[in-house]
Amino acid sequence: MSEPTKPRHIPVLLQEVLDLLAPHPGDTVVDCTAGLGGHAVQLAQQLGSSGRVVLNDLDARNLQAAEVAVRRANSAIDITPIQGNFVDVPRQLRAADLRADVLLADLGFSSNQMDDGARGFSFMRDGPLDMRLDPTQGRSAADLIHTLPEEELAAIIRRFGEEPRARAVARKLVAERDSAPIDTTFRLTTVLRSVLGSRHPSTRIDPVTRTFQALRIAVNDEVSNLESLLESIRRSAEALPSGSSAGWLAGGARVGIISFHSLEDRLVKQYFRELSKRGLARLVTRRPVVAGEEEVDFNPRSRSAKLRVIELNDAA
Numbered sequence: 001m002s003e004p005t006k007p008r009h010i011p012v013l014l015q016e017v018l019d020l021l022a023p024h025p026g027d028t029v030v031d032c033t034a035g036l037g038g039h040a041v042q043l044a045q046q047l048g049s050s051g052r053v054v055l056n057d058l059d060a061r062n063l064q065a066a067e068v069a070v071r072r073a074n075s076a077i078d079i080t081p082i083q084g085n086f087v088d089v090p091r092q093l094r095a096a097d098l099r100a101d102v103l104l105a106d107l108g109f110s111s112n113q114m115d116d117g118a119r120g121f122s123f124m125r126d127g128p129l130d131m132r133l134d135p136t137q138g139r140s141a142a143d144l145i146h147t148l149p150e151e152e153l154a155a156i157i158r159r160f161g162e163e164p165r166a167r168a169v170a171r172k173l174v175a176e177r178d179s180a181p182i183d184t185t186f187r188l189t190t191v192l193r194s195v196l197g198s199r200h201p202s203t204r205i206d207p208v209t210r211t212f213q214a215l216r217i218a219v220n221d222e223v224s225n226l227e228s229l230l231e232s233i234r235r236s237a238e239a240l241p242s243g244s245s246a247g248w249l250a251g252g253a254r255v256g257i258i259s260f261h262s263l264e265d266r267l268v269k270q271y272f273r274e275l276s277k278r279g280l281a282r283l284v285t286r287r288p289v290v291a292g293e294e295e296v297d298f299n300p301r302s303r304s305a306k307l308r309v310i311e312l313n314d315a316a
């Protein structure tokens with residue numbers, strides 16, 4: 001009997017996203033991080049025979065896969081693919097005279113990106129140390145390691161990786177980069193292991209994971225991108241009472257953000273709480289929604305996922 005094919009990316013908290021974002025027929029659903037369309041397909045199906053799904057992703061290949069999947073799932077709706085950073089989605093929507101009724105951002109990277117050795121995200125596969133979500137833009141992880149001063153590398157590894165030995169790791173990277181380039185995932189792993197050792201059988205996480213995560217977040221400006229998206233959400237919520245054309249979110253829009261890092265979740269919490277305190281939105285989730293045991297067993301990646309949802313006020 002042949003092995004069942006392994007899904008290439010399992011959408012996290014799928015039922016919770018559907019229940020809490022609950023699109024209605026005719027809505028405009030905007031998926032800022034379409035990935036392989038796992039969430040978007042299901043959201044699109046809830047639209048029935050009318051509505052629109054705007055799909056956005058930095059990764060052109062993921063975006064294309066998401067578009068095909070959504071089209072296959074619901075051929076009656078309009079689909080608008082946008083390749084680029086979600087930071088630019090508000091401007092794109094305003095330019096197209098669209099307003100989102102439902103907005104989803106499922107942050108970070110997808111399993112198929114992780115599993116592709118050529119992308120450089122995983123210490124388990126050898127490949128060029130790239131880590132860019134859009135490989136046509138910006139600076140690779142190897143580039144950062146070779147050009148940033150030691151203190152900056154240490155700060156990145158501490159802040160984004162929560163690595164307790166960040167200083168020692170940065171010192172070693174700087175010592176090693178001059179003797180031979182650190183430009184492959186396996187070379188980086190070897191350097192990291194010389195400081196951090198291997199995974200202890202009693203721990204779940206391999207210690208090199210933290211530095212890989214930190215570099216990925218830095219390479220893709222993930223925290224500042226999220227901050228910029230949250231700022232745009234705040235401005236759109238502020239514009240609603242005046243009926244200003246600055247808005248790109250419709251009155252009553254539901255906004256869901258799934259984060260995988262405490263730094264990101266803290267930001268989402270702060271922005272959402274502020275909007276609620278100012279009476280501009282309602283907290284649909286008072287606490288982050290997390291995956292249940294069954295989901296974590298089936299999809300270990302969901303272990304660190306946190307979903308927060310708000311609903312903006314109705315328009316004036």
Ligand SMILES: C[S@@+](CC[C@H](N)C(=O)[O-])C[C@H]1O[C@@H](n2cnc3c(N)ncnc32)[C@H](O)[C@@H]1O
Nearest residue numbers: 011033035036037038039057058059085086106
């Ligand atoms: C966790 S995956 C999304 C998976 C998707 N929800 C699904 O179920 O298939 C995150 C996706 O967001 C994309 N991404 C991350 N940061 C982005 C950004 N700032 N702008 C646009 N896309 C981004 C990544 O390329 C990746 O495809």
